[in-house]
Amino acid sequence: MLGTKHSGSPGDVWLRPPARAAREAPPLSRDRIVAEAIALLDEEGADRLTMRRLAERLGTGSTTLYWHVKTKNDVLDLALDAIFAAVEIPRADGQDWRAGIAALISGWRAVLLEHPWSAALLGRPMLGPNVLARSEFLYATLLGAGVTGPHLTAAAYGLSNYVIGSALMQATWTAGGEQATRAAAQDRFRADRERYPVLATHGPLAADSDWDSSFALGLTWLLDGIHATVGASMPACATDEASVSAARHARRGRGSSGE
C-alpha cells in the first residue's frame, strides 16, 4: 500500500511543485514580459522573437502570455517604448537650447543603436509615454528657443527623421547585416567599378566613413539651419562643441546599458 500509486487526478502530490514555491518571481507581469522580450531581442534579433520562445524564457506556457498582453504587436510596441526610458531628458535650460537638443537626439540615437532590432520597428506609431515625454521636451525646447509655427514643425520633424533614418541605416549595415553582407556589398562595388566609379572609391563603405562623426556633422547642419530661422545673430556654421561631444557620447557606452 505504501508504494501504491493511487493516482491523484493531475499527477502525484510529491511530483507537483509545492504550491506557489515554483513561482519565486511575481507571478508574471506585463513588465517582466517586456523586459524579457527586450533581452531576447537584444540577444537574438527581431525575427527570433516568438511568443513560444519568450514564454519559454519566462518559464511559462506560451498561451499564458496572452493573459497579460493582447497580441505580439503589443509586446513589440511596449518593448520599443521601454528602451527609450534610457534616454535621459536634459534639464530644461533656456540658455543653451542647442546643447539640450543635441544631447537628446544623440541619446536617442545611442539607444536605437544599442538595440538594433528597434530600427526595424520604427515604422509603427510611437505613442508610448517615454517617447511622448521626449517629444514633448523637444518641442518645448525648440519653442522656448523661439522656433515657432511651420519652423517648429519642420525643426522637430527634421531632427526626428534624421535620427530615425540614420539609426535605421547604420543598424542595417552594422548590427543587422553581418559582416558578410557588408563584405559582399564591398565586392559588388568593386566588381562594378566602371558602372559605379564614385561609389566604389568614395562610397559608404569607404575607409574614411565614420558613422559617428558623419551623424554629428549632419546634426550640426540641421541645428544651424534651425538656429538661422530664429533670427539670432550668431553665424550659421559656427564651431559647435555641443554636437561634437554628442557624437562622443553616442560612441561611448555599449558595455553597460544602465537601465
Place this chain on the structure above:
Amino acid sequence: MLGTKHSGSPGDVWLRPPARAAREAPPLSRDRIVAEAIALLDEEGADRLTMRRLAERLGTGSTTLYWHVKTKNDVLDLALDAIFAAVEIPRADGQDWRAGIAALISGWRAVLLEHPWSAALLGRPMLGPNVLARSEFLYATLLGAGVTGPHLTAAAYGLSNYVIGSALMQATWTAGGEQATRAAAQDRFRADRERYPVLATHGPLAADSDWDSSFALGLTWLLDGIHATVGASMPACATDEASVSAARHARRGRGSSGE
C-alpha cells in the same frame, strides 16, 4: 467523323488549352512576379503579401513562384529596387548641383510615399541596380560640387537618412496607419493635455503641419550646411528655386557677422 471524339490522351484537344495559348503572357517571368507583387503591395499593404496570394493573382500555383525566385525576401528586395526606377536621375550639371540633388531627393521621397509599404522595407540592404545608380549620382554630384572626404560621406548620409526617416515617418502616420490611428493619437494628446502641453497644441498633428513644406525646409537646411563646407565665400544660404522660400529672409539681414 467530324463529330467523332477520338480521345487524345489527357482530355479532348478542344477542351485543352490550345497549347501555349493559355499563357498569353510570357510564361511567368521574374519581372512579371515583381510587377504583380508591387501591385499587390500597393493595393493591400505589406502584411497582405503572401506567396499564395501573389501566385493566385498571377493565375499560377504558389509553388511555381519558387522556380523564378528563391525566397519571399527576394521578391521584396526586387520590388523595393524596382520602384526606384521611377526616380529620374537629373542630367549631370556642374553648375547647379543643388537643383540636381534636390530633384533627386524629392523624387526619392515621392516614390517612397507613393508606395507606402516601401518605408517598412527600408531596413534592409539596398543594393539593387536602381538604388545604386541613384546613389552613384548623389555621390558624383556632391564630389563635383567640391564636397570631399568626411564631408562627402556626411553629406550623402545626411541626405539619404533624412529622406528615409521622413518617408518612414510620414508613411506611418498617413497611408500606413489609417485615419483611425491618427485620430486616436490626437485624442491621446488632448486627453493628456497637462502632461504634454506643447505636443497637444504644436504637436505633429497640429493644424499647420504640412509634410511637404516641412520636408523642403529641412532639406534646405541640410543643403545649406553642405554648401558651407565647400569653402565657398558665399553665405550659407544660396539661391534655390523651389524649396527655400521660407528659410531665406530669416537669415538675410545680419549675415555680415562672423563668416
Place this chain on the structure above:
DNA sequence: TCGAGGACCGGATCAATGGTCCGGTACTCG
C-alpha cells in the same frame, strides 16, 4: 470554516504561412 468568484496558468488545437519534394507537362534539339 467554507465555498463562490476571480486572477492566473497551460495543453490541445486551429488557420495561415514560408518553403520543399517529387512527379508531371510541353517544348526543343540532336
Place this chain on the structure above:
DNA sequence: CGAGTACCGGACCATTGATCCGGTCCTCGA
C-alpha cells in the same frame, strides 16, 4: 523520335500567432 530541359503545381511539413476551455490557487465575505 527520344532524351533533355524549362516550367508548373498538388501534397506535404514545420513554424507561428492566436483561441478555447478546463484547470489551479488565492481572497474574501458569510
